Amino acid sequence: MKYMLLVCGDDTADASGMAPVEPWVEDLGDRRVRLHGHRLALPDRAVTVRVRDGEVLRADGPFAETKEYVAGFDVLECDGIEEAIEAAARHPVAAVGALEVRPFWDDEDAEAEIRALDAELTSALRERDVDRMAACYTPDVAEFRDGQVHRGVGALRKSMEEGLGHLTGPVTREVLESHLQLDESVAFAQALVRLRATRVDGARIDDLMHVTTGYRNVGPRWLIAHEHVSPTTPTSPTSHISSTTEERS
Structure with missing residues (x-):
């Protein structure tokens, strides 16, 4: 407590x-x-x-x-x-x-709220709903992947749209390792994530990535303020899709 x-x-x-x-x-x-x-x-x-x-x-x-x-x-x-x-x-x-x-007032469960945020992002990606995906991030989010930096939710949204354009159907994730540390206003998660999807040409994608996620408490809810994705396998079009995990432990 x-x-x-x-x-x-x-x-x-x-x-x-x-x-x-x-x-x-x-x-x-x-x-x-x-x-x-x-x-x-x-x-x-x-x-x-x-x-x-x-x-x-x-x-x-x-x-x-x-x-x-x-x-x-x-x-x-x-x-x-x-x-x-x-x-x-x-x-x-x-x-x-x-x-x-x-x-502290004891009716808040930050870890549960962060898990719910990740579940919302995962559900939105599965349904290819970019509006819902972008709503999970702070306006000043910074995302780092493949040597590129997307600063601001507008740039990140464009990256999401481009990434989804290479794929057909849902994107699934498997969390192999996950660790979460949190405080009252910030939280950090490190995860090893397997991301599977199908390209528009029918080719199957199976990527393994290290994902570091930073969260910020912006008042009534938690949002993602930082994301760093490092593929452990060759880069594919899924590298442009958010890799926040479905679950934390």
Whole structure:
């Protein structure tokens, strides 16, 4: 389960004897407990924004007038709240300030959403629906294959149309290996994919490819932002077709 640590400093506390935070970051990072985090600028650089009756009200300074302030944050992945509390207690700022430990909202399953995205892309390719295929990518997607780079969904869409023009019928995939790593906003997958199709002249195609896919959470859904395809067999017209896999593990 993921937890957010809100690192709260105290501008009246003497932090001169505080231990450095780097060993804490390195230890939890090596154990894959700390996923990421960062320091924040001091409260005097904060801007508080409110909207009242349609008017944007801006105030310089933090939301609350208090000697304590949020100095940074860390995202942890722990087995439970006790492990998260133990990690927070070891943070150097806990000795001079405070750490708020709060679980993430637990009704989201990023891995399932990414699998659903891949299933949609696979279904769209099988039906030769370029509109649905292109909708699975971010507007600024970058795709690398066969020494070429397609930047932007428009260029990628054109590549898809050209690739499908060489083929007849559906394109099928078999995932031989697949690995997925994800965070709150980005995810990466590496896969070994076998792609089968039939050319318009009746020739059968059977390609084996290494595929690296980068995903980005764009709010209500995940989309593909990066794709790198490296054929392990001679290049064929299917190299112009998206190779995102049907399944992840």
